[in-house]
Amino acid sequence: MVALEFLIENKNTVCFTLLVALVLSLYLLVYLFSHTPRPPYPEELKYTAIDENGLKITRALPNLGEHQDDEDEEIFLSVIIPSYNETGRILLMLTDAINFLKAKYGSKWEIVIVDDGSTDNTTEYCLKICKETFKLDYRQFRIIKFSQNRGKGGAVRQGFLHIRGKYGLFADADGASKFSDVEKLIETIKTFETSGIDVKTIKPAVVIGSRAHMVNTEAVIKRSMIRNCLMYGFHTLVFIFGIRSIKDTQCGFKLFNKPAILNIFPYLHTEGWIFDVEILILAIRKRIQIKEIPISWHEVDGSKMALAIDSIKMAKDLVVIRMAYLLGIYRDDKKS
Ligand SMILES: Nc1nc2c(ncn2[C@@H]2O[C@H](COP(=O)(O)OP(=O)(O)OP(=O)(O)O)[C@@H](O)[C@H]2O)c(=O)[nH]1
Ligand SMILES: *[C@@H]1O[C@H](CO)[C@@H](O)[C@H](O)[C@H]1NC(C)=O
Ligand SMILES: *[C@@H]1O[C@H](CO)[C@@H](O)[C@H](O)[C@H]1NC(C)=O
Ligand SMILES: [Mg+2]
Numbered sequence: 434m435v436a437l438e439f440l441i442e443n444k445n446t447v448c449f450t451l452l453v454a455l456v457l458s459l460y461l462l463v464y465l466f467s468h469t470p471r472p473p474y475p476e477e478l479k480y481t482a483i484d485e486n487g488l489k490i491t492r493a494l495p496n497l498g499e500h501q502d503d504e505d506e507e508i509f510l511s512v513i514i515p516s517y518n519e520t521g522r523i524l525l526m527l528t529d530a531i532n533f534l535k536a537k538y539g540s541k542w543e544i545v546i547v548d549d550g551s552t553d554n555t556t557e558y559c560l561k562i563c564k565e566t567f568k569l570d571y572r573q574f575r576i577i578k579f580s581q582n583r584g585k586g587g588a589v590r591q592g593f594l595h596i597r598g599k600y601g602l603f604a605d606a607d608g609a610s611k612f613s614d615v616e617k618l619i620e621t622i623k624t625f626e627t628s629g630i631d632v633k634t635i636k637p638a639v640v641i642g643s644r645a646h647m648v649n650t651e652a653v654i655k656r657s658m659i660r661n662c663l664m665y666g667f668h669t670l671v672f673i674f675g676i677r678s679i680k681d682t683q684c685g686f687k688l689f690n691k692p693a694i695l696n697i698f699p700y701l702h703t704e705g706w707i708f709d710v711e712i713l714i715l716a717i718r719k720r721i722q723i724k725e726i727p728i729s730w731h732e733v734d735g736s737k738m739a740l741a742i743d744s745i746k747m748a749k750d751l752v753v754i755r756m757a758y759l760l761g762i763y764r765d766d767k768k769s
């Protein structure tokens with residue numbers, strides 16, 4: 434009886450207390466689910482490659498934005514390939530990419546494979562084909578090997594932080610996109626990274642491949658019904674919690690210029706599949722220009738996604754990213 438009277442008399446105080454408790458528990462919950470990237474182990478700050486004499490070498494990775502040799506300054510495009518158990522699929526992708534790169538850019542390119550703790554000898558296999566099939570050395574072909582799996586986002590982030598190129602592209606190891614489409618992305622990024630008056634002021638810019646034009650084509654309809662249902666569910670969730678201005682956030686074919694890389698990748702928190710969305714959220718928050726370009730895409734078997742578990746994780750991570758930025762747990766001005 435006394436308690437009830439107390440409640441009625443102090444209605445405002447009670448409401449206020451409840452509200453504070455609610456916000457606090459929400460904060461705590463998001464905080465608990467938020468994620469900080471695992472710092473690299475010392476051996477993950479080195480790359481493995483083949484030297485001029487065909488011998489295997491291991492050297493320290495260059496750091497993005499630090500002084501580089503003249504030779505490194507020459508690199509125009511760096512291609513990062515996150516790879517997890519990719520022995521079976523990567524040869525086709527690499528053949529496609531290397532043929533194009535040689536023809537188009539001579540030797541002003543590099544490929545950085547990030548082996549995310551594979552258990553099928555992906556690194557050894559890549560070194561072997563690099564030497565025997567492609568005859569490339571450390572100037573064009575490098576491998577970063579993780580001792581422990583981090584997830585696609587963690588691998589892409591680590592790759593981007595240690596490239597030499599003016600532009601950085603990440604591309605899936607399964608070769609689902611036609612590699613030569615990178616030309617379209619580069620042409621586009623060039624048109625809107627300069628301010629128009631002074632060519633030296635390069636603005637950060639991001640151009641992403643898009644499969645949005647394919648939603649009603651065979652490639653998508655042929656996919657299993659479960660995958661398509663999940664895709665629509667995911668799109669809806671991204672629309673609510675993520676990004677409305679971009680149709681296809683998940684395409685594994687995205688190009689960044691150096692200012693954009695420096696403004697995005699050091700700040701990325703997410704290491705899982707949903708990292709694409711955080712990249713785009715960061716870009717939008719920092720008013721970096723983003724452009725979507727339709728690219729050719731075909732479905733490749735052997736997906737590394739565990740549909741059920743990964744879908745749930747992606748949905749959870751998406752909500753966490755949005756709430757964490759909202760509550761100030763993730764910051765876009767503090768390196769993660
Ligand atoms: N670093 C890293 N890369 C991964 C992991 N799992 C998959 N990948 C890479 O991510 C890329 C895409 O993986 P896929 O298995 O092709 O994904 P998918 O299910 O086909 O997804 P979509 O191509 O977007 O439809 C490939 O290059 C994989 O090697 C992982 O745990 N860590
Ligand atoms: C990678 O390969 C190992 C065995 O070599 C297997 O246990 C693991 O499940 C594979 N991972 C994926 C995602 O395919
Ligand atoms: C990887 O290489 C090691 C040593 O060369 C070998 O013993 C092992 O069987 C290989 N594993 C696979 C999955 O091929
Ligand atoms: Mg794929």
